Amino acid sequence: MQRIIEHPVLGPLPDVPMVKIIVDGEPMEAREGEMIAAALIATGKKYFRKTIKTHEPRGIYCGIGRCTDCVMTVNGIPNVRTCITPVEDGMVIETQMGYGVWKQEQ
Amino acid sequence: MADDKDFFICRCEEVTLREIEEVIDEGYHTIDDVKRITRAGMGLCQGRSCGKVIARIISQKTGKPLEEVLQTSYRFPVRTEKLKALEEEGPSDAENN
Amino acid sequence: MVQSYDVLVIGGGIIGLSCGYYLTKQGKRVVVLESGGFADGASGACDDMILFQSKKPGINLELAFESLELYKSLVGELEDSLGFANYGGMVLIENERELEVMEEFVMQQRSYGLDVEILTKAAMRKKQPFLHERFIASTYSSMDSQAYPFAVMHRFARKGRQMGMQVVHKSPVVGIQKDGAGDFLVTTAQNMQYRAPHVVNAAGAWAGKVADLIGLNVPMEPRRGQIIITEKIPAIGETNLWSAKYLVTKLKPGIQIDSTEEEKRLGLAFALTRTEGDSYLIGSTREFVGYDKRTTMEGIRAIINQAVSFIPVLKDVNFIRAIAGLRPATPDGKMVLGEHAGVPGFFTAAGHEGDGISLAPITGKLLADMVCEGRSDARLEELSPNRFASNAKEVC
Numbered sequence: 237m238q239r240i241i242e243h244p245v246l247g248p249l250p251d252v253p254m255v256k257i258i259v260d261g262e263p264m265e266a267r268e269g270e271m272i273a274a275a276l277i278a279t280g281k282k283y284f285r286k287t288i289k290t291h292e293p294r295g296i297y298c299g300i301g302r303c304t305d306c307v308m309t310v311n312g313i314p315n316v317r318t319c320i321t322p323v324e325d326g327m328v329i330e331t332q333m334g335y336g337v338w339k340q341e342q
Numbered sequence: 343m344a345d346d347k348d349f350f351i352c353r354c355e356e357v358t359l360r361e362i363e364e365v366i367d368e369g370y371h372t373i374d375d376v377k378r379i380t381r382a383g384m385g386l387c388q389g390r391s392c393g394k395v396i397a398r399i400i401s402q403k404t405g406k407p408l409e410e411v412l413q414t415s416y417r418f419p420v421r422t423e424k425l426k427a428l429e430e431e432g433p434s435d436a437e438n439n
Numbered sequence: 440m441v442q443s444y445d446v447l448v449i450g451g452g453i454i455g456l457s458c459g460y461y462l463t464k465q466g467k468r469v470v471v472l473e474s475g476g477f478a479d480g481a482s483g484a485c486d487d488m489i490l491f492q493s494k495k496p497g498i499n500l501e502l503a504f505e506s507l508e509l510y511k512s513l514v515g516e517l518e519d520s521l522g523f524a525n526y527g528g529m530v531l532i533e534n535e536r537e538l539e540v541m542e543e544f545v546m547q548q549r550s551y552g553l554d555v556e557i558l559t560k561a562a563m564r565k566k567q568p569f570l571h572e573r574f575i576a577s578t579y580s581s582m583d584s585q586a587y588p589f590a591v592m593h594r595f596a597r598k599g600r601q602m603g604m605q606v607v608h609k610s611p612v613v614g615i616q617k618d619g620a621g622d623f624l625v626t627t628a629q630n631m632q633y634r635a636p637h638v639v640n641a642a643g644a645w646a647g648k649v650a651d652l653i654g655l656n657v658p659m660e661p662r663r664g665q666i667i668i669t670e671k672i673p674a675i676g677e678t679n680l681w682s683a684k685y686l687v688t689k690l691k692p693g694i695q696i697d698s699t700e701e702e703k704r705l706g707l708a709f710a711l712t713r714t715e716g717d718s719y720l721i722g723s724t725r726e727f728v729g730y731d732k733r734t735t736m737e738g739i740r741a742i743i744n745q746a747v748s749f750i751p752v753l754k755d756v757n758f759i760r761a762i763a764g765l766r767p768a769t770p771d772g773k774m775v776l777g778e779h780a781g782v783p784g785f786f787t788a789a790g791h792e793g794d795g796i797s798l799a800p801i802t803g804k805l806l807a808d809m810v811c812e813g814r815s816d817a818r819l820e821e822l823s824p825n826r827f828a829s830n831a832k833e834v835c
Contacts, residue, residue: 288671288717289356297353297391304386304422305353313755315386315670335671335717338569338752355716368597375477375608378589381716386670388759418734418761422670426754428743 239278255325272318272329273299273306284308284318285332309336351399352392354385362396366403373397373411386422441632444468444605446810447625448639449612449649451475452482453588453795455641456595456606457803458788462639463604465811470633471596471604472625474611474645481643482588482795484732484764486666486712486720488679489584489797492528493686496551498773498821499794502801504552509800510586517594522587522715527678529558529566530578530686531709531749537683538576540691545578555580567676569752583679587715588796595803607631612642615652623653623784637810639786644730644765646775646789650824655779657787658827661765662706663731664793665724665738667746670757671717675750682709682749707741709749718759721746725766725793734761766792770827776802777815777823786810787824 241249254265257275266275273296276284283293284306297305301320310316311328314336318329330336347360357380365379373389373396376382382396383389389396394412401408444467448459451473459471473479489507494500514523532538541557548555556579563577564570596606607627614626615638625633642649644661684698685708701707706725713719724738739761747754769775769790779785788806791798809815815823 287356292356294353302387303353303391307386314672315757335673338673338675368600370477372476374479378478378483379593384716386757386759418739419758422757422759424754425669425743425747425756425758428740429747429754 238280255323255327257323257325257327257329259329260331266323268325269322272308272310272316272321272323272327274319275323276318276329283331286334288334291334308332314338351395352380352382352385352389354387354391355381355383357382357392359399362399363403366400371400371404371406371411373400376400388417388422441624441634442470444470444633444635446470446637446639447472447623447633447635448641449625450480450641450643450645450789451596451606451608452478452480452641452643453592453595453799454482454643454788454791454802455639456592456599457799458639458641458806459604459606459803460595460599461803461807462810463599463602465807467807467811469599469604470635471599471606472610472612472627472633473606473608474642476608477596478589478592481664481764481766482592484666484762485588485664485766485793485796486710486722487522487585487587487714487796488528488710488712489586490528490794491553491582492530492548492555492578492580493681493689493793495690496547498818499798500548500551500553501818503794503797506798506801507582507584509804510584513591513594513800517591517598519590519594521590521594523584524586524715525581525584526713527579527581528583529563529580529678529680530683531563531570531574531680532576532578532683533574535575537687540687541578541683544686544690553580554582566678567680569675569750571749571751578683579678585679585712586796590715591796591799612649612652615649617653617782621784637784637786639788639806639810641788643789643791643795644767646767646787650779650787653782653785655782655785655787655824656827657775657789657824658770659775659790660727660768661730661732662768662792663724663726663728663763664722664766665726665734665742665761665763666720666722667739667742667758668714668760668762669719669721669753670759672719672756674713675719675752679712680709680749681711684708685710701737701741705738705741707745709745711746711750719756721753721758727768730765732763732765734763738763766795768792773822774798774802775822775824775827776805776819777825778809780825780828 253268282295297303306318307315309330309332397411448471610627616624623638640649647659650657710722775790
């Protein structure tokens with residue numbers, strides 16, 4: 237786990253309920269209300285997608301929803317900015333290759 | 343193969359410093375010119391990460407003041423948004439104002 | 440100081456650059472004067488289609504065929520892919536009335552050599568699985584193609600420059616005169632002067648204003664087209680799409696089609712194309728609002744509502760930008776191409792409205808032939824600027 241337990245300004249990490257998320261098929265736990273990117277970093281995952289042209293791995297870059305580097309496929313929808321999208325119980329999160337894949341609803 | 347110019351300036355469209363400098367050398371000296379030719383700034387973040395860097399590269403290469411290079415147009419929407427955020431319920435002629 | 444050339448091209452959009460390129464290729468010394476920057480006008484704010492199905496059998500369709508062939512050879516000539524692709528196109532049909540009109544239209548186009556057919560609902564859905572259920576059939580043509588306008592323009596300019604063509608940005612033309620020797624003297628807002636025996640007016644929606652500088656009448660009205668652009672997404676179908684409603688109203692204005700007041704006011708029509716950058720361009724409006732090229736909330740909202748009603752999955756797609764361009768519209772829907780009888784040496788190549796990308800190469804090539812060899816096909820007579828001479832004040 238890579239979390240800041242004791243923050244010099246914000247103080248100790250408060251207790252919150254945990255939720256279940258599924259990351260590339262693996263069930264994992266996340267703190268309720270935290271951003272997807274934070275939950276993934278805590279599990280040690282740094283590589284969120286591969287780029288379209290050069291197929292390079294990407295993860296968190298700006299961390300504030302501007303740069304769109306950290307996008308993943310969430311609940312079947314590609315290009316979700318994980319650094320500003322909170323986790324939800326049962327959320328399915330997938331490493332995105334290029335622009336991802338459409339899931340046919342019908 | 344990789345030297346100091348083969349790194350990305352525009353991360354969304356994966357455009358390198360080398361590609362941007364080539365276009366500036368051809369005589370295109372505005373952010374819009376560079377964007378339209380290289381696609382730098384046309385990606386998902388719409389130049390919010392690279393726009394100012396490109397302005398500085400143009401300014402350094404051409405000697406134009408940075409403030410002059412920075413004068414460019416920003417297009418709606420200011421931030422990328424899902425289509426459903428603007429989609430209205432019901433028929434589109436039910437205009438509310 | 441006055442700079443001398445063989446030809447002055449006014450307008451650095453895709454038409455002006457194509458004219459400049461083909462003239463330079465034929466050995467002319469050319470300068471292209473652009474009032475703004477690279478792709479500042481309609482050529483930089485349009486979709487990328489080389490459409491056949493939208494064209495009535497006649498000169499436009501004929502020239503589109505020739506333009507497609509030129510595009511194929513330009514890929515080698517300009518040493519670039521030009522974003523040229525051949526995804527094919529489908530016109531979506533919502534009801535029996537539209538089907539009837541489209542069947543007739545497809546017959547006409549087939550007799551003219553266009554490879555186009557009507558698909559059953561099942562065949563249509565196979566190609567477009569994300570389409571809304573309500574569509575009953577569609578057309579399909581494998582010929583509909585596309586090119587990436589920015590790449591085409593940049594490569595025309597680059598190759599042209601290598602052969603000696605000049606392109607000058609931020610140079611709006613403010614005066615055109617004829618001097619004693621019969622040459623044109625063109626003055627820009629920066630007080631630069633250019634001299635040449637030939638002038639090509641390729642100023643798009645502004646072509647009327649440019650012609651006016653030398654006392655000529657070119658009836659041209661700007662027609663605003665708004666388009667939205669999505670993020671890069673996986674392909675949502677095999678081909679590019681547009682709505683039969685638009686074609687039916689264009690081809691058979693007499694037929695009553697259910698349109699809302701807003702749709703009529705905006706000239707709303709559905710068009711969807713996958714771009715070179717793997718984004719989708721979704722359009723569009725056709726509005727007469729003068730030279731106002733801003734996007735509007737009403738227009739964007741209408742385009743979005745329509746798009747989601749055609750392809751529901753689009754609701755979860757990010758749109759990253761909205762653009763608007765002023766399409767140059769002529770009263771008879773045909774471009775203006777040729778020499779003005781009243782002022783020999785002065786040519787106009789403008790008025791393509793929504794066909795600028797389709798017809799840019801053939802326009803440049805034909806124009807260069809006219810200037811260099813002084814010849815013009817009899818079939819191009821119907822495009823001549825002189826067709827407006829007698830009804831000078833009818834338009835605008």
